[in-house]
Amino acid sequence: DMKVTQMPRYLIKRMGENVLLECGQDMSHETMYWYRQDPGLGLQLIYISYDVDSNSEGDIPKGYRVSRKKREHFSLILDSAKTNQTSVYFCASSSGTGNTLYFGEGSRLIVV
Amino acid sequence: GDSVTQTEGLVTLTEGLPVMLNCTYQSTYSPFLFWYVQHLNEAPKLLLKSFTDNKRPEHQGFHATLHKSSSSFHLQKSSAQLSDSALYYCALRNTEGADRLTFGKGTQLIIQP
Numbered sequence: 001d002m003k004v005t006q007m008p009r010y011l012i013k014r015m016g017e018n019v020l021l022e023c024g025q026d027m028s029h030e031t032m033y034w035y036r037q038d039p040g041l042g043l044q045l046i047y048i049s050y051d052v053d054s055n056s057e058g059d060i061p062k063g064y065r066v067s068r069k070k071r072e073h074f075s076l077i078l079d080s081a082k083t084n085q086t087s088v089y090f091c092a093s094s095s096g097t098g099n100t101l102y103f104g105e106g107s108r109l110i111v112v
Numbered sequence: 113g114d115s116v117t118q119t120e121g122l123v124t125l126t127e128g129l130p131v132m133l134n135c136t137y138q139s140t141y142s143p144f145l146f147w148y149v150q151h152l153n154e155a156p157k158l159l160l161k162s163f164t165d166n167k168r169p170e171h172q173g174f175h176a177t178l179h180k181s182s183s184s185f186h187l188q189k190s191s192a193q194l195s196d197s198a199l200y201y202c203a204l205r206n207t208e209g210a211d212r213l214t215f216g217k218g219t220q221l222i223i224q225p
Contacts, residue, residue: 004155031211040121042201042217043156050211058212090155094211101148101213103155 002027006091006104013111019078021107023091031094032074033101034058034066036087043090049074081111114139116204118216126224131174131189133219135202138183145178145185146203146213156201160187197223 004025013019025032034046035058045058047066055066063085067075074093078085088108092101115138125131137143143162150156160169162178162185169176174189185202202216 033213035215040217043215045212045214048212100158100161101156103157105155 002102004091004093004102004104006089006107009105009107011107011109013081013109015083015111016080019081019085019109019111021076021078021089021091021109023074023076023104024072025074025093025102026072027093027095027102028071029093029095029102030071032068033092033094034064034074034076035090035092036060037090037106038087046076046089078109081109083111085109086111114143114204114206114212114214116202116214116216118200118202118219120219121217122220122222124222124224125192127194128191131187131192131196131221133187133200133202133221135176135185135187135216136183137185137202137204139204139206141206142180143204143206145176146205147174147176147185147187148201148203148215150199150201150218152198156199159200192221192223194223194225197221 007022030051032049035043049055049068065077088106090106091104094101117136119134145162147159148156149159176187201218204214
């Protein structure tokens, strides 16, 4: 059953707090992604991971870091969250070049 | 670098009329083009992707043709349905791009009765 699961789905944090968003997939895909979605800006790539401990910055990595210790899990960490990091975050996975991205349901983060 | 342009942020149509959502791109290498659709409160999911052999992909009544001469991959449907209301993203992955997918800003399609 091809599925990408994100936790938590909804989160409210105070400015300066740390945030951990977690993502899991059951397809043994090598490549995983974190995107953020903002109205009028579309989906922007934060980080891409090609496999365990093989991560690369996307287009907007500042203020974020990632961790991938197992192929099926990919975490997004915000150290000291900022109000402009309020957004919907999507995790996705794919099996290789030219192939389909499978997205999770999204994690809505509000930083107050 | 790669870029995808979707000129319309919002398209509102009456049910039964044809749909055309614009997508143009810039890429150094020969790209794969995709359309993703996101219904309200759901995850984006693949609608169509381009082929390398000039076949026209079709799904759920939607089709798109990759025109390399004009760098376009417009999404079309002959007759809109209420259930087509969603956010549509055009995206590009170039063959040298190490799995990176570049998305346009999206077009919100609203179909009215």
